[in-house]
Amino acid sequence: MSLVIAYTGSNGAIMAGDLREIRMGGDDEAIDTLEKELYSGNIRDGGQLRCRAKELGVVILIRDDKEKVRDRGGILIGEVTESGSGIQRVRRLYASAGHYAVADIEGSRFVMRGRGDTSTFVILGNELTRQIAHSAIQRYWKKGTPEDAVTVIVMAMNEAAARTASVSKRYILLQTINSASLDAALEEDQRLCTEEA
Numbered sequence: 001m002s003l004v005i006a007y008t009g010s011n012g013a014i015m016a017g018d019l020r021e022i023r024m025g026g027d028d029e030a031i032d033t034l035e036k037e038l039y040s041g042n043i044r045d046g047g048q049l050r051c052r053a054k055e056l057g058v059v060i061l062i063r064d065d066k067e068k069v070r071d072r073g074g075i076l077i078g079e080v081t082e083s084g085s086g087i088q089r090v091r092r093l094y095a096s097a098g099h100y101a102v103a104d105i106e107g108s109r110f111v112m113r114g115r116g117d118t119s120t121f122v123i124l125g126n127e128l129t130r131q132i133a134h135s136a137i138q139r140y141w142k143k144g145t146p147e148d149a150v151t152v153i154v155m156a157m158n159e160a161a162a163r164t165a166s167v168s169k170r171y172i173l174l175q176t177i178n179s180a181s182l183d184a185a186l187e188e189d190q191r192l193c194t195e196e197a
Helices: 028-040 046-056 127-140 146-163 183-196
Strands: 003-009 012-018 021-025 059-063 069-072 075-084 087-096 099-106 109-116 120-125 171-176
Touching (some): 003 075, 003 087, 003 099, 003 127, 012 069, 021 028, 028 127, 046 059, 069 171, 087 120, 087 183, 099 120, 099 183, 120 127, 120 146, 146 171
Antiparallel strands (some): 003 120, 021 059, 069 075, 087 099, 099 109
16 A cells, blocks of 8 residues: 545646556564564665565565546546455545545445545555655645645655655656546446456
8 A cells, every 4th residue: 555645726736646566475563563563663765675575584575656646527527446365455446626535445345434615635655655645745735726736746746655654655646627526436436346346
């Protein structure tokens, strides 16, 4: 899990997501130990992550090319993925101007976790990356303009990348002025989940 952060305002939506994907193989206890250390902030960069994985006997693959945010017809969509015990869980964020929705996807299950029609920040990630993003919002959210929202998101992404190896230094930042209803995208994704099962 990494970091996706969005802002939905009356004049548009902004979303960013890092590009890191980490896959681990080996003993379940060793993987649990490595994940706890990674998601607590004890492992700050890729070099430390590789060294600690080797010490624990965990096989690790780190990629920095997984695009977690995209624009689908003026609706911004971002997602974080968590895998364990052969099961993949996806938390997906949908945003347009003034609207957002969050859904969990696991196999054929598509469960709405929340939605709103307000100006707000929405953050997906592990506990540490969410804390970093919340701290950036408190420090940098000043006048409430779209430019301020971009600043907050950029600072959150940069600070997260500096403090944990679970977030890449590079990220994708998207914007839309579309205020489309999210219902069609939600219904389409729910239908696809059912068909793919």
